Every structure is written in structure tokens, then in C-alpha cells.
Amino acid sequence: MVATDETLAEVRETLPVREPSTAAAVLENADIVAPAVLAEADRCESQTRLSSALTELFRRAGLFQMGFPASRGGIEMRLADQLTVVTKIAKLDASAGWNVAVLNASGFYAGRLDEDAYRSLYPTRDLPTGGSFHPPGRAEIVDGGYLVSGRWDWGSGTHTAEHVVGGCQVYRDGEPVCREDGRQLLLGVWLPRDSVSHIPNWNALGIRGSGSSSYEVIEPVFVPANHTFDRGAPPNPLADPLNKHVELLFFPLTGVYLGLAQRIVDFTLDAVHSRSRGDISRVDGATSQQLGQACCEVEFARSGVTDVARRTDDAIFAPHRVLTPLEEARLRVANSQAAQTLRRVLDLCSDLYGSRYIYQSDPLERVIRDSWGALAHFGAKRFHWSGYAATLLTQRSEALSVHGVPA
Numbered sequence: 001m002v003a004t005d006e007t008l009a010e011v012r013e014t015l016p017v018r019e020p021s022t023a024a025a026v027l028e029n030a031d032i033v034a035p036a037v038l039a040e041a042d043r044c045e046s047q048t049r050l051s052s053a054l055t056e057l058f059r060r061a062g063l064f065q066m067g068f069p070a071s072r073g074g075i076e077m078r079l080a081d082q083l084t085v086v087t088k089i090a091k092l093d094a095s096a097g098w099n100v101a102v103l104n105a106s107g108f109y110a111g112r113l114d115e116d117a118y119r120s121l122y123p124t125r126d127l128p129t130g131g132s133f134h135p136p137g138r139a140e141i142v143d144g145g146y147l148v149s150g151r152w153d154w155g156s157g158t159h160t161a162e163h164v165v166g167g168c169q170v171y172r173d174g175e176p177v178c179r180e181d182g183r184q185l186l187l188g189v190w191l192p193r194d195s196v197s198h199i200p201n202w203n204a205l206g207i208r209g210s211g212s213s214s215y216e217v218i219e220p221v222f223v224p225a226n227h228t229f230d231r232g233a234p235p236n237p238l239a240d241p242l243n244k245h246v247e248l249l250f251f252p253l254t255g256v257y258l259g260l261a262q263r264i265v266d267f268t269l270d271a272v273h274s275r276s277r278g279d280i281s282r283v284d285g286a287t288s289q290q291l292g293q294a295c296c297e298v299e300f301a302r303s304g305v306t307d308v309a310r311r312t313d314d315a316i317f318a319p320h321r322v323l324t325p326l327e328e329a330r331l332r333v334a335n336s337q338a339a340q341t342l343r344r345v346l347d348l349c350s351d352l353y354g355s356r357y358i359y360q361s362d363p364l365e366r367v368i369r370d371s372w373g374a375l376a377h378f379g380a381k382r383f384h385w386s387g388y389a390a391t392l393l394t395q396r397s398e399a400l401s402v403h404g405v406p407a
Contacts, residue, residue, distance in 0.1 A: 015033060020075065022075060023078070026065070027084060029063065031088065032319055036054060037092040037096050040093075041209070044095050048202050048211055049209060051209075055160045058099075058103075059128065067105065067106065068111065072299075073125070074107055076107075076242060078310075080310045082252040084255070086100050086101045087255035088259070091260075094206070095208060098209075098374070101255060102253065103126055103129065103157045106125075106129035108125065111242065112125075112230075117224070117226040121171075121190060129190075130157035130158045130164060130165070131155065132152040132154045132165075133186070135151070136167045137166045137167065138150055141177070146225070148166070148168055148217060149218065151215070155317040156210045156212040165189060166191050166217070170186070185230070185232070186230075187231060191217055191223065192223070197217070198213055198215045199214040201214055202211050205369050206366070206368075206369035206371065206372055207373035223247055235323065235328075238320065247328070248312075248331075250379060252334070253306055253335060257339045257374060258302050264349050264364070264368075267353065272291060275354075291352055294352075301337065305338055308334045309314065324391065325394075325395070326391050328391075329387055335379040336385060350367075
């Protein structure tokens with residue numbers, strides 16, 4: 001049932017959200033907002049975007065501020081804590097968790113601006129920023145900046161965002177501008193908000209409330225040079241911890257897969273318990289084995305991903321330290337690993353739960369749709385494992401060469 005505006009207003013007013021000035025406060029707020037997340041889930045689903053009520057509450061709770069650097073007054077939450085927040089919200093509603101994960105990129109983006117641009121675009125830190133880099137738009141170099149146009153797909157959270165970023169390939173006099181390695185320069189560009197048009201094409205299987213429709217800038221618009229950042233920038237040991245590597249901003253999305261997997265297991269535990277009427281001796285051995293495997297899949301995936309997050313935090317929060325190639329590869333593949341856990345849990349639990357999940361009235365039905373929607377994301381693909389293997393093999397070759405052993 002979709003909650004009424006009166007009910008939602010009452011829920012918001014009674015939620016004792018803390019001032020999001022510390023990581024502990026934001027972590028607590030992720031629990032405090034739970035009643036509103038549940039109350040708004042149907043509305044987000046039907047409106048195919050994060051509802052205005054939940055947007056307002058998340059902004060007040062600091063759920064879009066986790067990545068702002070301490071050097072600019074932000075709380076600069078560690079990745080392990082950001083992962084925890086996203087997982088908590090996604091366990092309640094995957095679309096809400098997806099929005100928290102992608103709009104949490106606000107601080108990562110903002111941290112790459114110079115001081116003048118930061119003051120101009122972020123007079124306060126409760127200004128969620130979203131965007132997409134695929135397919136890339138076009139940025140033609142002109143005096144003082146760029147003329148930008150393009151159409152971007154997968155624009156999660158951009159309906160909600162105060163600022164919209166678009167990835168743009170750079171051109172000069174119509175010719176591609178390339179890096180030393182031959183790749184074309186790709187920038188993240190803050191698009192003038194009134195130039196952005198949303199395309200109503202997000203008719204999706206699941207994660208409907210993510211609002212991941214396409215958006216476009218049809219007529220080229222001017223963007224100052226300092227309202228951009230280098231999407232392919234190399235690691236910078238002198239940068240703020242969360243901005244030492246451009247790709248760090250994508251990691252919290254891993255929490256969506258973990259939250260969904262945990263919710264599927266919880267629903268299945270309830271279903272099996274209900275069928276047994278609380279008499280565990282009535283649960284057959286095959287069911288117990290399969291259910292135990294599903295529970296372990298989630299528990300060990302969560303522990304493993306959290307360990308990767310903590311080890312990454314130890315590295316990036318150390319002065320002048322950046323991730324090694326292996327640490328970078330491990331961080332990238334964490335999302336794929338969590339996604340594959342979700343796949344296995346779906347397979348294990350769909351038989352155990354029973355057939356009622358085919359009905360839209362059943363609570364597991366949306367969770368299954370949301371799971372398959374999440375698994376369509378680029379970061380969930382299995383091919384990322386090959387990059388991890390290539391890094392391990394390269395590292396092994398280098399180690400053997402040092403000891404005089406042919407690779």
C-alpha cells in the first residue's frame with residue numbers, strides 16, 4: 001500500500017534524525033529512517049524515482065554527504081561505514097539503497113573541484129549530485145571552458161539530484177583530445193541544471209525507484225573549465241583520502257547486492273519457519289542444508305566485502321599512500337563477488353520459499369525483480385574477475401623475475 005501524505009508527514013516529524021556531523025550520527029540515522037523507507041517503498045516504485053518525502057529525509061539525515069572530504073568540512077566516512085549505510089537501506093528497499101549509493105557520489109565529485117567552483121556549486125553539503133558517463137557526451141574546448149552536449153543513459157538519481165554530472169569526451173576544433181596513452185580524454189562535467197531534460201524511458205523490471213532514466217542536453221551549453229574533473233585521473237597520493245582514486249565512489253553500490261541477498265534469506269527463513277509451525281524437527285535435511293548454505297553465502301560475502309573495505313580504508317587514509325594495482329583490482333571485483341552471491345541466494349531460496357513469489361502481492365516478488373534489475377548493472381558482471389586474475393598473474397611474474405626465475 002502507498003502511504004498517504006498525512007502518514008508520511010507524521011512519520012517524518014516523529015523520526016529523531018541526528019545532525020549528520022559525524023560518521024556515527026549518519027550510521028545511526030540509517031536505522032532511524034527505516035520506518036519512512038518502508039512507508040515510501042511503494043511510492044518510489046510507482047513514481048520510478050526517489051520520492052520527494054524520502055529525498056528530504058535522506059538529505060536531512062546526511063545520507064548523501066558521506067563522501068565529502070574533511071578538508072571541506074565533510075565527515076569523510078570510511079568506505080566500510082558507507083557500505084554499512086547502503087546495505088541497511090537496501091535491505092529495506094533496494095531502490096532507496098540504490099539512490100543512497102549513487103547520490104552519495106556527491107562528495108566524491110565535489111572533492112575534485114577547485115575552491116572557487118566548490119564554493120559556487122556547494123554552498124551547503126546537502127546537495128545531492130548524480131550522473132552517468134555512458135554513453136559519453138561531447139565537450140568541445142572553447143575559451144574558458146567547454147561547449148557540452150549529449151545524451152546519457154542509466155541516470156540513476158538524476159531526478160532527485162540538485163546537480164547533474166555527465167561524462168564527456170573532449171574535442172578541440174572537432175578533433176579528439178587524447179592522453180599520452182592514446183585514450184581520449186574523458187571529463188566529468190557539471191551540467192547547467194536547467195539545460196538537462198529527462199527522458200521518460202525507465203520502464204524497468206526492477207530497481208524502478210532508482211529513477212535511472214536517460215537525460216540529455218540537446219543544444220550545446222557552456223561549462224566553465226573548473227566545473228569539470230578528469231574521469232581517468234591517475235591515483236594521487238596527495239589528495240583527500242576518498243579522492244586518491246577516481247573509482248572509489250562506485251564501491252558503496254556493493255551494499256545494494258548485500259542488502260538484497262540478506263532480505264531474500266530473511267524472507268525464506270520466515271517462510272520455512274512458518275511452514276514448520278516453529279517445530280524445527282519438521283524441517284527436512286535437504287531444506288536445512290540448502291537454507292544453511294544460503295545463509296552462509298550472505299554472511300561470508302558480507303564479511304569478505306567488509307574486510308576489503310577496511311583494508312582499502314587503511315591504505316587510503318594513510319598519508320601519501322595509494323592502492324597497489326592488486327588492491328585496486330580487489331576493490332573493483334568486490335561488487336562482482338557480492339552480485340554473484342546474490343545470484344546464488346536467489347537460486348537457493350526460490351525453491352525453499354514456495355511459489356507465492358509469483359504474485360505481485362507477495363513481498364518477495366519485488367525483491368526478486370529488484371535483484372535482477374541490480375544484476376544488470378555493469379559492476380555486477382563476471383568478466384571483472386578476469387582483471388583480478390590478470391593482476392595476480394602479473395604480480396606473480398614480477399615476483400619470480402625478482403628472484404631470477406623465468407616467468
